[in-house]
Amino acid sequence: MAGLLLAACTAGPLFRPDTYTVRRGDTLYSIAWRYGVDWRRLARWNGIGPPYDIYPGDVLHLDGRTRSVASSTSSSSSSAPSGGASRDGGQRTARASSPAPRDRPAPMASDLDWRWPVGGKVLRGYSGSHARRGIDIAGSMGDAVRAAAPGRVVYSGSGLKGYGNLVIIKHDDRFLSAYGFNRRLRVGQGETVGAGQHIADVGLGPENRAMLYFEIRRDGEPVDPQRLLPRR
Known part of the structure; x- marks a missing residue:
């Protein structure tokens, strides 16, 4: 339980x-x-x-x-907007293990040219449940994590419990992507990034295994990243 x-x-x-x-x-x-x-x-x-x-x-x-x-407090023009990046280590939370699906899901339409953020195999696939809204991708400690599509960094920090050091990129009005459990964050909030740009370094996931947690949301809803990423 x-x-x-x-x-x-x-x-x-x-x-x-x-x-x-x-x-x-x-x-x-x-x-x-x-x-x-x-x-x-x-x-x-x-x-x-x-x-x-x-x-x-x-x-x-x-x-x-x-x-x-x-x-609840006065927000004057001299106040800095919330959202400064925190580079402290994030809190890690264990996730239930489950095998990656064998069959590749049907592609999803998108105007973006998506690419894999790291080159490893999928360790754990998407199910849409609270436990598996994204996918785990294998990597080696310190490997480059790259932006899956061009966009703007809208979060860089460790404040979201269960994601470790996290980067969220807004690609357009519909799509955002997230990159979790990083060892080091290399971009800050507000930065514009290109597809394939080095945005973080692979860190340890909840099971002390080098990996990247990768998630894509469309209109606020999680979608299977493998429906958008190129076949390999």
Whole structure:
């Protein structure tokens, strides 16, 4: 039972609270990722417009009702927006083992030219459950983790429990990708990255095995990365 509970934690909480108070290091995208919400909806629900800055102490509503963002602290123009990258080691959480699927899933349409972030084999495939919203890809400690498509870094840090050192890249209004359990992060929030750019170094996963956890979301929903990545 304990193993199942730990497995569930790796993909975020099993419930969504009504509100969330922004902490240092959070971004709109990381909060949306944490609670399984499309970032565009989260912004709309809270009356947040471009460039989508949020500040520590802001109270975001996660219940789907549209309103203006509330703040428990004064956010002046001199305040730095939340989302600074943290380079501390992330908390690691064990995940239940399960074999990678044998059959490759059907491709998914996308205007992006996706590529594999690391060159190893798939250790654990996607199921869409809380425990397996992405895939585990084998690597060697320190191997380069590369951006799967061009985009902008919208989170770089270790604040999302169950992902270790994490990078999230926004590719367009629909697609985001995430790269977890890195040994070292090489990009910061706000940086523009090209496809194949070195963004992190492979680290140890929950089972002390060198690997990358890779996840893609479309419109806030996890999708099987192997439906978008090229066949190999």
